[in-house]
Structure formats: C-alpha cells, structure tokens
Amino acid sequence: MARAPxxxxxxxxxxxxxxxxxxxxxxSNEAAYGAIEAWPRWPDPVLVLTGPAGAGKSHxxxxxxxxxxxxxxxxxxxxxxxxxxxxxxxxxLLEDAGPGLDEARxxxxxxxxREAGCFVLISACAPPDxxxxxxxxxxxxxxxxxxxxxxxxxxxxxxxxxxxHFVDRQLVVDTSVIDYVAIRIDRSLEAARAIVExxxxxxxxxxxxxxxxxxxxxxxxxx
Numbered sequence: 001m002a003r004a005p006x007x008x009x010x011x012x013x014x015x016x017x018x019x020x021x022x023x024x025x026x027x028s029n030e031a032a033y034g035a036i037e038a039w040p041r042w043p044d045p046v047l048v049l050t051g052p053a054g055a056g057k058s059h060x061x062x063x064x065x066x067x068x069x070x071x072x073x074x075x076x077x078x079x080x081x082x083x084x085x086x087x088x089x090x091x092x093l094l095e096d097a098g099p100g101l102d103e104a105r106x107x108x109x110x111x112x113x114r115e116a117g118c119f120v121l122i123s124a125c126a127p128p129d130x131x132x133x134x135x136x137x138x139x140x141x142x143x144x145x146x147x148x149x150x151x152x153x154x155x156x157x158x159x160x161x162x163x164x165h166f167v168d169r170q171l172v173v174d175t176s177v178i179d180y181v182a183i184r185i186d187r188s189l190e191a192a193r194a195i196v197e198x199x200x201x202x203x204x205x206x207x208x209x210x211x212x213x214x215x216x217x218x219x220x221x222x223x
Contacts, residue, residue: 054188
C-alpha cells in the first residue's frame with residue numbers, strides 16, 4: 001500500500017527475486033522460457049541460453065538451476081574445477097561463457113558430462129560462434145547443442161516489470177507514471193529495477209507519494 005504522509009521513511013533494500021513466479025513471460029523471452037520449461041525432455045543434454053545483459057537471462061538460468069538441483073559456477077571457473085566430480089552432479093549451470101574460456105577444459109567437461117548423463121545449461125551474451133573458439137571439435141560440439149535466445153525486453157515487458165517492482169515496494173502508482181517511465185529508460189530489466197529504486201528513494205526523502213512529476217525530475221537530462 002501507499003505510505004501515509006508523515007510516516008517514518010525507512011529506505012530498506014529490496015532484494016531482487018529470482019523465483020519462477022517472479023519471471024514475467026513476453027514475446028521477447030517466450031521461446032527461451034519454453035526451452036527451459038521443457039527440461040528434462042531436452043533434445044540434447046546441453047542447452048546454450050543467450051541474451052543481452054538486462055534481458056532476464058540470469059533469472060531464467062536461476063529458475064532452471066533451482067528446478068534441476070544444478071551445481072552453479074562461472075564458466076571461467078572450470079579451470080579450477082574437479083571436472084569428473086562436476087560431471088557427476090546430474091545438472092550443471094555454467095554462467096557467463098564467452099571469449100577467453102579454457103577451451104580444453106570445457107571440451108573435456110562436456111565429454112565427461114555426456115558420458116555421465118549430466119545436463120548442462122550454458123549461459124552467455126552471444127552464441128558460441130562469437131566466442132572466438134579456436135578448437136574445432138569444441139565449436140562443433142557446441143553447435144550441436146540447441147540454442148535458446150532471449151531478445152531485448154519489449155515495451156510490454158518493461159511496463160510489466162515496472163509495475164512488479166513498484167508492487168514489491170508496496171507502492172501504488174498511477175498508470176501515467178508507468179507510461180511515462182517505460183518509454184524513457186533503457187530497454188533493460190536492470191534499468192527498470194534501478195529507476196523504481198531511485199523514484200522510491202526520492203519520494204521517501206520528500207515525504208511525497210510517487211507521481212509523474214517525481215519521475216520526470218529524475219529522468220530529466222542533465223546539462
């Protein structure tokens with residue numbers, strides 16, 4: 001609910017939530033969401049999930065990891081991992097793959113995982129063809145894996161995410177605020193989260209309700 005005038009303002013952090021119920025499906029992520037939902041009936045034990053920063057890739061990967069009981073680690077951490085033990089985990093999420101990976105370690109792990117019947121979800125900003133992979137066998141193996149792609153958030157998703165963040169902060173705002181903000185911020189989920197946090201903090205500091213005027217002041221270009 002909206003905060004009453006004069007109510008003590010406590011600027012408490014609102015932690016991002018990455019549960020399945022918090023993921024908002026739209027045209028920009030529907031196909032990728034469907035691919036994740038299809039687990040464990042994947043056509044291949046390896047799936048590559050790609051999408052730009054701020055599109056919800058990490059959230060969707062976290063949903064799968066929770067559901068599959070997956071081990072999670074940064075793709076670059078393979079260089080220090082116990083690969084045989086990791087391949088026996090049953091499900092593994094490798095996050096933030098891309099150029100600069102230890103190609104020999106990744107290729108060895110994928111072979112071990114396949115032999116052990118381990119599912120592997122690899123998240124990345126770009127598909128494997130753009131990772132500058134020099135090992136032909138590794139590139140061929142990754143090209144065989146299905147690719148699930150999240151597109152940049154569309155306007156409908158940005159609006160829905162803005163509403164969700166305001167609701168999470170127990171703020172009641174007019175639709176004019178949502179409309180005004182949605183077309184003026186960067187098209188990313190992180191930008192939506194950040195502007196709601198700024199608007200909430202500013203309204204608290206002023207002891208005012210969240211209005212379009214408050215949003216306009218924060219979004220006004222600086223000289």
